[in-house]
Amino acid sequence: MKLFSRMSDIARSPGDPVVITPGPSVKPAADQMARGLGWFSLALGAFELAAPRTITRFLGMEGHENLIRAYGAREIAAGMTSLSTEKELGLWSRVFGDALDIATLMAACRYSNPKRENVALALAVVVGITLLDLGSANAQTMTHSRRKGRHRDYSDRSGFPGGAIMARGKALERQRSETTGAIR
Template structure:
């Protein structure tokens, strides 16, 4: 289990990417055919809908699971699939390849953000695992205990720290 701060910048970015994944996934799932038509890639409508389900799963994982790193790397892998699929729409016979370029630019931007977030999460975890300094060889005393033994035997005791006269034990036979 990872022990990084839950309020870290990497975690906040991962949560944001989780919500983005759910929104994008819902759009792909519900409007996959329309998106495919907009890009001139009607033959990939079912694939786009499947990618939507993948995005929703990654988003839920980022929001609900304890360690977002595997889910963030899942987003990066999904982005690679998206880029490969979009690259097939850049063919010369696609009259809507400018729309594909636009979508490709958005996916490349999201991929860069995913990679930045994954790197932040790994750095934060590494910092959290840094062992604390070892002070086991220190006593907290200014000198070694042997050198301090008896050092205060001749120290004057202030009146307010002495036992009051009325409470002191009397020697036998004294009034």
């Protein structure tokens, strides 16, 4: 992001205003990570739906293609949710999905499996991704949740642009004009 900022400074005239602090349109790092993980989920889920035999052959889990397809659908759902306004829900669903993946891989990591080394590699990758998902879900929760005991104070707001007194004055003026107009 800083690179693009520096590049745009090249085209700036000396008198142009400079952004000192970013506005609300700049996404926090937690949102950017959620977006990246959401796209990763969509790609992984599409691969699991499109090529379950390749995955099961690699892991020595032949005959479990439908399970891999179900996990692919779950990944796509988590990815779509992570890209929506419900990022926190999507990221936590990724964490729980990772727990399912770990349990499945642990079951496949038996001595009778000739591809046990592949399963161990996949397990290491999934554990790493789980840590990333967990950190991202926690960051998302911390970034977008309100602290306990802190409530927003709207007591100074009336909902009227000029305040309640001005709104009452306008209403009285309108009522008077309607009353005088009705008499004529």
